[in-house]
Amino acid sequence: MKRTIALGAAALLASxxxxxxxxxxxxxxxxxxTSPELLERFTEETGIEVTVTDFDSxxxxxxxxxxxxxxxxxxVPSDSYIQTWIEEELFQPLxxxxxxxxxxIAPQWRDVDFDPxxxxxxxxxxxxxxxxxxxxxxxxxxxxxxxxxDPPSELAGRINVIPEMSDVMALAIYxxxxxxxxxxxxxxxxxxxxxxxxxxxxxxxxxxxxxSYAAGDFAAGIYWNGASMRVRLQNDDFAYxxxxxxxxxxxxxxxxxxxxxxxxxxxxFINFIIQPENAALISNFARYxxxxxxxxEFMDEEMRDAPEIVVPDELVEAGRFGQACPQEVNDxxxxxxxxxxx
Amino acid sequence: MFNRNFSVSRLPGFGAVAVFTFVMLYLxxxxxxxxxxxxxxxxxxxxxxxxxxxxxxxxxxQVRDVSIRSLWLALAASGFATxxxxxxxxxxxxxxxxxxxxxxxxLINQPLMVPEIVTGVALLILVAxxxxxxxxxxxxxxxxxxxxxxxxxAYLPIRARLExxxxxxxxAAADLYADHWQAFRYITLPLLVPGIxxxxxxxxxxxxxxxxxxxxxxxxxxxTLPTYMLGQLRRTITPExxxxxxxxxxxxxCIVTAFFVITRxxxx
Amino acid sequence: MAEAxxxxxxxxxxxxxxxxxxxxxxxxxxxxxxxxSFLTPGNMGGVEWDFTLEAWFRVFFRRDIFxxxxxxxxxxxxxxxxxxxxxxxxxxxxxxxxxxxxxxFIATRPPSSRTLWLFLITIPFWTNLLIRTFAIQEVIRxxxxxxxxxxxxxxxxxxxxxxxxxxxxxxxxAYVFLPLMVLPLYAAMDKLDFRLVExxxxxxxxxVQVLWHVILPLVKPGFIAGSILVFIPSIGAxxxxxxxxxxxxxxxxxxxALQFGQGRNWPLGAALAMLMLIIVVGALIFYLRWANREEAxxx
Numbered sequence: 083m084k085r086t087i088a089l090g091a092a093a094l095l096a097s098x099x100x101x102x103x104x105x106x107x108x109x110x111x112x113x114x115x116t117s118p119e120l121l122e123r124f125t126e127e128t129g130i131e132v133t134v135t136d137f138d139s140x141x142x143x144x145x146x147x148x149x150x151x152x153x154x155x156x157x158v159p160s161d162s163y164i165q166t167w168i169e170e171e172l173f174q175p176l177x178x179x180x181x182x183x184x185x186x187i188a189p190q191w192r193d194v195d196f197d198p199x200x201x202x203x204x205x206x207x208x209x210x211x212x213x214x215x216x217x218x219x220x221x222x223x224x225x226x227x228x229x230x231x232d233p234p235s236e237l238a239g240r241i242n243v244i245p246e247m248s249d250v251m252a253l254a255i256y257x258x259x260x261x262x263x264x265x266x267x268x269x270x271x272x273x274x275x276x277x278x279x280x281x282x283x284x285x286x287x288x289x290x291x292x293x294s295y296a297a298g299d300f301a302a303g304i305y306w307n308g309a310s311m312r313v314r315l316q317n318d319d320f321a322y323x324x325x326x327x328x329x330x331x332x333x334x335x336x337x338x339x340x341x342x343x344x345x346x347x348x349x350x351f352i353n354f355i356i357q358p359e360n361a362a363l364i365s366n367f368a369r370y371x372x373x374x375x376x377x378x379e380f381m382d383e384e385m386r387d388a389p390e391i392v393v394p395d396e397l398v399e400a401g402r403f404g405q406a407c408p409q410e411v412n413d414x415x416x417x418x419x420x421x422x423x424x
Numbered sequence: 425m426f427n428r429n430f431s432v433s434r435l436p437g438f439g440a441v442a443v444f445t446f447v448m449l450y451l452x453x454x455x456x457x458x459x460x461x462x463x464x465x466x467x468x469x470x471x472x473x474x475x476x477x478x479x480x481x482x483x484x485x486q487v488r489d490v491s492i493r494s495l496w497l498a499l500a501a502s503g504f505a506t507x508x509x510x511x512x513x514x515x516x517x518x519x520x521x522x523x524x525x526x527x528x529x530x531l532i533n534q535p536l537m538v539p540e541i542v543t544g545v546a547l548l549i550l551v552a553x554x555x556x557x558x559x560x561x562x563x564x565x566x567x568x569x570x571x572x573x574x575x576x577x578a579y580l581p582i583r584a585r586l587e588x589x590x591x592x593x594x595x596a597a598a599d600l601y602a603d604h605w606q607a608f609r610y611i612t613l614p615l616l617v618p619g620i621x622x623x624x625x626x627x628x629x630x631x632x633x634x635x636x637x638x639x640x641x642x643x644x645x646x647x648t649l650p651t652y653m654l655g656q657l658r659r660t661i662t663p664e665x666x667x668x669x670x671x672x673x674x675x676x677x678c679i680v681t682a683f684f685v686i687t688r689x690x691x692x
Numbered sequence: 693m694a695e696a697x698x699x700x701x702x703x704x705x706x707x708x709x710x711x712x713x714x715x716x717x718x719x720x721x722x723x724x725x726x727x728x729s730f731l732t733p734g735n736m737g738g739v740e741w742d743f744t745l746e747a748w749f750r751v752f753f754r755r756d757i758f759x760x761x762x763x764x765x766x767x768x769x770x771x772x773x774x775x776x777x778x779x780x781x782x783x784x785x786x787x788x789x790x791x792x793x794x795x796x797f798i799a800t801r802p803p804s805s806r807t808l809w810l811f812l813i814t815i816p817f818w819t820n821l822l823i824r825t826f827a828i829q830e831v832i833r834x835x836x837x838x839x840x841x842x843x844x845x846x847x848x849x850x851x852x853x854x855x856x857x858x859x860x861x862x863x864x865x866a867y868v869f870l871p872l873m874v875l876p877l878y879a880a881m882d883k884l885d886f887r888l889v890e891x892x893x894x895x896x897x898x899x900v901q902v903l904w905h906v907i908l909p910l911v912k913p914g915f916i917a918g919s920i921l922v923f924i925p926s927i928g929a930x931x932x933x934x935x936x937x938x939x940x941x942x943x944x945x946x947x948x949a950l951q952f953g954q955g956r957n958w959p960l961g962a963a964l965a966m967l968m969l970i971i972v973v974g975a976l977i978f979y980l981r982w983a984n985r986e987e988a989x990x991x
Contacts, residue, residue, distance in 0.1 A: 108644035113655020114662065118484060133645040134486055136655025141953040142639060145737050149548055151555025153644035166736045239853075245939050247954050271758050286856045286938025292660045296466060299834050299855060312660065316466055368659075409735055417757045420955045424768035424942060435796060435899060442797030445790045446812065449870070452827030453816045455837060459830070494820070508710035515706030522700040528707050530973075535718040536921070537972045539928025541949040542965040545958070546721035572717035575710055577872070580917040581879045587913045588883040618882055622810075622875045629817035629871070636930060636949070653822045657935075661826060669819035669827075676818035680811045 105130045107347040110137060110147075110154040112334065115207075117367035124354050130347045147172055147339060155342040156351060158206045161333045161404035162248045164196040173202040173337045180349035186356045191333070191373040196406050203335035204356050205373030207308075207364055210393070210401060211249040211330045213323045214310045216301040224323030225397060227257040230304055231280045238283040240301035242290040247419040248404075249330055250277075250304060256328025256402065263407035265414070274418045281422060295320060308369035311390040322390045324397040331401045333373065457673065460666035477667040484664065486652065491668055494632060494649040495675075497563070501570030502578065502627030508571070509579035509623055510616070514608075517586040536576040543573070544640035551641050561643040569641050570631045577630045578623035585619025729962035737956045747959035751967055769947070769964070776944040777971075779862055780926035784873075786866040787922045788915070791873035795914075798874075799881035806882070813874050821868060825935045828864050829855065832936075856938035864932040872921035880914025916983050924972055944968050 105128075109116065113136035121132045135154065137143040140163045146152055148170065159167060167173055176184070184192075184200055197203045215224045220236045222229075230241055231254060243250060252262055254277055260269045285300065292309055294300055296316035305313075310322040336355060338348040354360055361372040362380030371391055378386060385391055393401060407415065460478070464471030481487050509532075516528055535543060551565045593615070597607040635650035642651060653665060729747050731739040754766040798809040816824065831837045832854040839851040854860050888910065892902040908915070930945035937943070942950070944964070951961030 110644070112658065113652065114659045118486070135642065135644055135647050136652055138639070138651075138654045138658055139953055141737055141956070145545075145548065145952075146552075146640065148738060149552030151552045151561060151643070153561050155644075163736070242938070245954070267758055274757070281940075284940060285853075287940050288856075288935075288938040289658045290938075291657075293466060294833070297469070297833060297835055309659065412736075414757060416954070416956055420950060420957075421757070421768070423939070423950055423954075424772065424947065434800075435793070435903060438793035438796050441790060441793035445794045445870070448790075448867070449813070449816055451837065452824065452831050452867070453819070455830045456819070456823065456827040504713075508713060511706045512710040515703040519703055522703055524700075524704070528711065531711055531714050531719055533920075533976075534714065534722070536924045537969055537976070538718075538722060539930065539945040539948055539965065539968065541928075541930060541945060541952055542725055542962070543718060543721070545952050545961070546725045547717065549724050550721045568713060568717045572713050575714060577921065579710075580921055581876045584876045584914045584917045585879045585883070588880050588910075590883070619879050622879050625814050626872065626875055629814060632818065633821035635821065650820045650822055653820070657822075661822075665823060665826075669823040672818045672820075673815060676811075676815050680808075680815070684808065 105344075105347060107132045107156070107344055107351055108154045109134045109351070110143065110152075110157045111206075112136065112158060113138060115158070115334075115368055117363045119367070120355070120360060120363040123360065123363070124351060127354070128347075128350055130350070132351070150341065152339075152341075153343060154339055155344045155348040156336055156338055158334050158336050160248070161194070161196045161335065162406055164203060164335060164337075165406035167337065168197065168202055172340055174340045174342065174345065175201050176204070176338065176352060177345075177349045180346065181353045181356075183353055183356055186358065186361075186374050186376070188373050188375045194333075194403070196404065197335070203337040204352055205361075206334045206336045206355070207368055207370035208331065208333035208373050209307045209370045210324065211244075211246075211253065211304065211306055211332060212310070212325060214295065214303050214305040214313060214320055215323060216295075216298075216317075216319050217321050218319040219301040224321055225326050226323065227253050227325040227327055227329075229302055229323070230284075231257055231276050233280070233283050233302070237302045239285055241284045242286045242288055242294070242300040242303035242305075243284055244289055244304055244306070245287045245423065247415065249306075249332070251415050251419060252330040252402070253304060253325060253328075256325065256330075259327070262330075262402060262405045263411050265411050270414060270418065274421065277418070277422050287423065292316065306370075307390040311369050311388050314390070315384075324393060324400060326397065326400055328400050328402050331403050333404060453673065456666050457670045459663060460670040462663060462666075465663065477663045478671075480662075481664040481667045481671075486647070487664055487668060490647045490649050490652040491672070493563075493646070497566060497570060497648060498628050498631035500567050501631045502574050502624055504567070504571040505574035505578045505627045506582075506620060506624040509575050509582055509627075510620055512575075513579055513582040513586055513619075514612075517583050518589075518591065532579055533576045535573045540573075540634065540636035543569075544636045547637060548640040555643065563646060565641050565643075566638060566646060566648075569637055570634055573634055573637060574627035574630050578627040581622035581626060582616065582619040585616055585622070589615055725962045725965055729959055729966050731959050733957045733959050737952070737958060739958050744959075747957070747963040750957075750960050751963050772942050772944060772947045773968075773971075775858070775941065776927050779858060779865070779943065780923050780929075782862050783865040783869060783926045784919050784923045786862065787870050787873040788919065790866070791870055791877055791918065792915075795874045795877035795881055798878055799884065810875075810878060813871050817871055821931050822935070824868060825864055825932055828860075828867055829936065832860055832863065855936065856940060858937070858941060860936040861929075861933050861941070861943070864936040865926050865929055868929075868932055869922045869925060872925070873918035876917035876921065877911060877914040880911040880917075884910055912983070912986075916980070920976065920979075923975075927972060928968065 107130050109132055111134055116134050125131055137146065140159050143157060143159055144163060144166065147154065147157060184204065187200060187205060191205050192200060213224060213227065213229055215229055220229065220234055222234060229237060230243065233241055254273045255262065255264055258269055258272050258276070260266060264270065290300060290303060292312045295313040307322055310320065313320045336352060338345060338352060342348050355364065356374055358374050358377040359380045361374035361377040365372045365377065365385060366382045461473050461475065462471055463474035463476065512532060516525060547569055555561050594607050594611050597611045633650065635654055638648050639651045639654060649668065653661065656662070728739055730743055730745065732742040732744050734740050750766065751769060752766055753763050756762040798806055801809055834851040834853065834855065842848045843851065888906055889902055892906040928945040929943055930949055933943040933946050948961050948964050951957045951964065
């Protein structure tokens, strides 16, 4: 026992004193989202050692950073949360001296609603939220949210819905013809009723590892495009649909924290990931597009023409960019969502 | 001694249930180990033997770091918790009632009674405040948080052991003019070892499992294996995790074997 | 009084190190949560420092989103409470039914191999909770082991839906918490005086009588410890219901986590947590009283 304690204490000392010798950078990102190759290349180029720490939800990340004393330099939250981060002054503006290549950002991502003029953030990855269907089980039209919100009998009881409020609420609101941040109470009531009526037909409200689809636990679901692609690569019965009534487009964005300990290294990293050849590494790893012009040529072959990544022309229009809703609207959405989850 | 008379300790059906329990306990583990050698990505379909996930796990710095961090954090936390719990158990068991005893019980068992998420949020607020005030952001917070969480788990088996322990030997020692320390060192402690061992092992596995608290307390670069996996949950758990889990199992087997070799040697 | 303090001083002294850690890293921070349950939810999580009883109100009652005057009993919350208590009781029972014979089996092995068996119980737990839960998923999923075996034997035609049900949660929790039952039971049995068992048989007691009147009372401390160790973590379990229950059927731990996460209502989460704490402490006091009374009756 005594030896155990000594060992523990020694390890404790070792781990606290090791870090400070070298130039470092602390990245706070979604789990399994950061390409190791990307970090290696960055270290090679700059000599800066990157440590990645994971978060599992936007809410955890926000709560953690708000409280301070975290030691992180860069965080990668989703578009619908960015406004809160900026309003609470948790980010610092990007340094134009170091982040010189913001023009690499694809035009449609340059002046986004959640961060006008890209003053604080750059794209990490973006994707769509649509439906995934096992076409060997159901052969009807899959470009509709109906397969989930009012499912055919073949799919009922075999559906999984990702437990992400902004994605699911958006799909349901579009399904009823509303705007993302609608405060039309009649419409919202319909949205709630639709969701509550559909819920008994859902088997799970889970992130549902890619495996669960491939192994046949689920026959359909609301899912992200990149994850759906991974499913198809394992089981080609699965296809990804873009609901015609509207589907959300989301984006995760990298930003430098206001209380970053290594702001300069962080700015260098930001400029690094908006280089096309580096952004492509992010995409190849995570299977999502990245929003940087010219990165396509560095991407894996199977990414370039994947039906999950390249939106069919006739359905491009239906995609809606993320939008941060006013607090009072958000409150109503949250209430509907928690009612649904209970 | 009593085992010579087999029928005394034999209860019909108990052996069968025990065997069933062991089978159920190991069935998922066998599957997990098997699929760590799978050539494909799938965790459900066997696609041939391969060591690629082990290779991937070894090459992945993050996986290696979080595994090692988890191990020593569990060692440190359950080590501290076992020592503290043993002391507390000696202070509260077989000593008759004394003022404040109920409060001590309540405090010791409190971490058990609150879901991890609540302790996690509470600690987030407190620890973040301390980190800002003191500037110290090291692993100390995690060790303290894990220790506190392990104490009730370590305490209960030690206390259960003490309660069922025969005290005539200690009385005999006192009769032979052994002082408190000697009686403790040569009589109580050796008898207490199974309880302490159970407490330590419980604490160890509990610390390995503690995920929500760690998620909220950790600072930059302090991911443990469970928080690393929690982060993956939203996307996909890679078979590397099966490989890591298998390595943890192998490590536990090594420790068990070493333990047996040592005790055998001492025994002969 | 001073003499009493003198006499009891060493007991306190032995407990002090543990108490310091506990107060600093568990009970103390908990006071923050108590305070939070009386505050107003902040924007996107967190709290505003305005006193209100709204969170406690919302634990029990619900206002319709579209008709704020329609106040009904919050059946969703009560349902989650009911399910959590029920599932935790079932888990404890299942652990006891499997754990008691297993601990007995271990305790009656020759002393040299007992530790080996004990280690066998804990080895699976060297992998972490998430990994183990995913491993269970492989066993019970639609084309998992159990379904494959049953289909292979011709017992069933189409796979049994076990994943994402309460049964899956029960099975998963029993699996995860089993050693918490076996280890304390073993610790108590290991010191069992088998002469008493022998005496029981000498008096022509049947095996059932010996089990019920001799063995059970003797290993009771271990049993009490085990059931507390299983029941309480079960009721606040988060990971197992999330993975195996699929998020559709929630348990208390998930409901509370939801409020601190996507629900963004920290005060409500804090109030739910407090209520759960009150229930658990109440149950514990009731249980220990009952156990002590039983003991008194048996002696």
